[in-house]
Amino acid sequence: MAPSTEMRFSGWGVEADAGELSGHVISWLEQRFGAPLAARVAPPELDDLRLSASQLSKRATAKLSACVGAANLRTDRGARLIHAAGKGYPDLLAVRSGKRLPAPDAVVYPADESDVRAVLKICGGQGIAVVPFGGGTSVVGGVAPLRGGFDSVIALDLCRLRKLIDLDQSSRIGTFGAGLRGPELEHLLRARGYTLGHFPQSFEYSTVGGWVATRSAGQASTGYGRIDEKLVGARLSSPAGELKLAARPASAAGPDLRALVAGSEGALGVITEASLEISPAPEVTRYEALMMPSFEAAAEALRTLEQQGLSPEVTRASDEHETEIGLAFAGVDGVKGKLLNGYLRGRGGAPGALLILGWEGASGSIDQRRRAALSVLKDAGAIGLGAGAGRAWAKSRFSTPYLRDHLLERGVMVETLETSTSWSNLTRLYRGVGDALAAHAPFVGCHISHLYLTGASLYFTFIAPQDRADPLAQWKAAKRSACDAIIAHGGTITHHHAIGVDHRRYLKAEDGAAGVDALRAVKASLDPRGLMNPGKLL
């Protein structure tokens, strides 16, 4: 059975939440591009799309149906289409291309770990590739229905595995079914006084299993930690058997296998459960915005905060380009822009780099940390813009993907990519990737959104008028330039989007030949026939 709300196949979220493209956005882009945006082309409807017939054999269909029940094996166009792609830019292009869409031959909805094991056994016997499917929000091709040499492929949708399996309050450990989505998980925890504190931009649709499989960071990772840092136990069902790792605070018993589960991207098996560190639900949540004189000043100040233990839970520092577009898109241009400039000038500043801080926790501890942090920031030239601008960001924190859809309908390519590096290398990497992208797009912006003792993430957004003749080639060229620049300038190929299909060719630059071989050996051990998510990660 599908969950109550499935995302539309043609874009982000459900239609009702999509909103509209604001006039501010259109006018800023038209000015930047020096040309009007194209007329809107509506995304295709379900009936417009072409899909091959399911290749699942009768025998396999019967076996799978007997295993999970007929209602939990779907081969209809709707189910297959929704599971045909993730939400990367190439996925959105494919849906709009008019070409025949590759789709899984069936969608299987297991009830529990034992169902997953049985399905994997059938797929092993019948030679069927398996794509584990959580929220379907991958932006790197992570759920593409690739067959890997097999005749058929199924999407294994984990939406029925969505229990809060255990809540160990004294140990601060929550154990969750892999298919739990963000809002439902937070609802279950908040009702008991806790939070996971994990809020990726995909929060509304992505799942616990997907977060672990892709080493998700979350917008509040600076405070609550990344998902791989919070993972204390896991179950991963693989064709060769189950990895069942008990929740443990620490161990010296050889290499930590939790680190093989985190980042396994469905290629080593199916994550069915995860035990994660949880936190008390915050007493206070306080967002605010400040203007920093420059991105470099912001980065240096954030380094100080992090290394002095003063960081807020959410930290987001936009560079000058992203600050400009952010203000413009929010309608802070024209008269409002002049007011802002006047305000900043009156305090000895100017529009520079916008900083969003989000404080979450017990009120006493926040007050103290915040006072100390603001003192550091003000010494670095910060000018407070108040809580309103901070709340505005928090309100729209999950909405950017909708904007991307609207822009695509108006012939605008919007894409993002992300990396991380040490503090000492941050500026070099920022410039290297920015320069590479500038050759492909009239707008390139960047922000820092995750702080670590030793470094930070960089998240780039680039926007260009779409090349209608070959939009995929246009994207590929920009993506390739950016990835090459990331490697050349010492960044990691992905900080939180994962490898999927798009970054596969760069894994060797990341891990070396011996490292990739070691991972392949792990895969061959857990998945000897190569059923699991072929063509991804390795």
Next chain:
Amino acid sequence: MAPSTEMRFSGWGVEADAGELSGHVISWLEQRFGAPLAARVAPPELDDLRLSASQLSKRATAKLSACVGAANLRTDRGARLIHAAGKGYPDLLAVRSGKRLPAPDAVVYPADESDVRAVLKICGGQGIAVVPFGGGTSVVGGVAPLRGGFDSVIALDLCRLRKLIDLDQSSRIGTFGAGLRGPELEHLLRARGYTLGHFPQSFEYSTVGGWVATRSAGQASTGYGRIDEKLVGARLSSPAGELKLAARPASAAGPDLRALVAGSEGALGVITEASLEISPAPEVTRYEALMMPSFEAAAEALRTLEQQGLSPEVTRASDEHETEIGLAFAGVDGVKGKLLNGYLRGRGGAPGALLILGWEGASGSIDQRRRAALSVLKDAGAIGLGAGAGRAWAKSRFSTPYLRDHLLERGVMVETLETSTSWSNLTRLYRGVGDALAAHAPFVGCHISHLYLTGASLYFTFIAPQDRADPLAQWKAAKRSACDAIIAHGGTITHHHAIGVDHRRYLKAEDGAAGVDALRAVKASLDPRGLMNPGKLL
């Protein structure tokens, strides 16, 4: 070339540091055992020991000598003996057994990573097993010269790889040669204003490479983090090639291979470099002792401290048994014991569980954290014993291994083992392991020494009159009971001593069959002939 100070083969450290067995210790043990300790049997001298002739072929000797230089290939009795064993109780017994000691056929001292690579190539070609050797402080058989089916085995002593390779101050990353020992490493860092904050009991002799290979914790791990948490980059030289992992704050590029290097125990390759998070050298170091009403009250209070972010850098809570022996060994019995009891009674307390707290950092932040922590502890019934008792612990923090040697000379078995579990399971595990050991030893004590959000470590010490007829069988029986109890009660088989030889049979209980197979696959990929540290870990 050997380092300036090599440990004596017959016990811990160098003779000059060994001190003497105090009368307090002797009298307490004789009272507990109800019998006088045996007369001292001095450990054997170098010339007493029997050693087989080196099995290294002339051809291999010539090749290795040409590779590292004749001065860096040693086959003399002294070098072979010092590398013949670690410092576990079975190792100490073997040295004293009068039986022929297995020893490596040669000791090779590479100068750098390129030497290591060349040596591994020669060993691959000639069929020679390789035991990477750092400080030789393993207490689980990690450096035993096992041949794994090969005719000969060398110890690869990394003491020449002891550079501070890079210090990235703005990123708080230090990159160290694997052979750097604790004191030298700290000296290099302190001279520049930093500390690694890593102080295992073996600190004086153990090395960076060994810490990473065994996922060492360190007595200050509660504050500074475990070595595996601090590892941001590494180089591991394996027969199939090098794993060269750049220092990165975070990544989502598939499974984190740093987690294969940490805990690799020489079985996957030779760690040659490690990049680790460093911290500013503390402005203030403040140790103190408190008496808690009971071990359970201490555990519960420490859970509160840790989950409220108030933990000191060093936390050590002894149970009632360890408290009793600790006070007795320090001479706080008899008249002094009565004084202590009177002091405690006057404050409404009694001897219970001794708590040692060590605060390290900037003075302002410590004062505040300490005040809040002491308030929590006092609510839980803590009575302050002052800084003197804390300093006394800090002064003797690396000296317990010497005591073990002295006791062994007097016919007393002393052994330690350690585990960890979630807070909610801590008491159950404590009782289960304690009961198992009580069947083997008249004294069993325990302390908590590492706090985590989700749980804590338990470190057991047991002491018994040695069974002179078969001391190894006596040890094996106790060890077996304790390990079985750890597994049965949900603990990890080792929190910071590693797997080595002694815990190998329990790896399957830890990782499951599929997990062990996956690790074996990694080994087969990196070390196809199985040269590397055979018989350990896997």
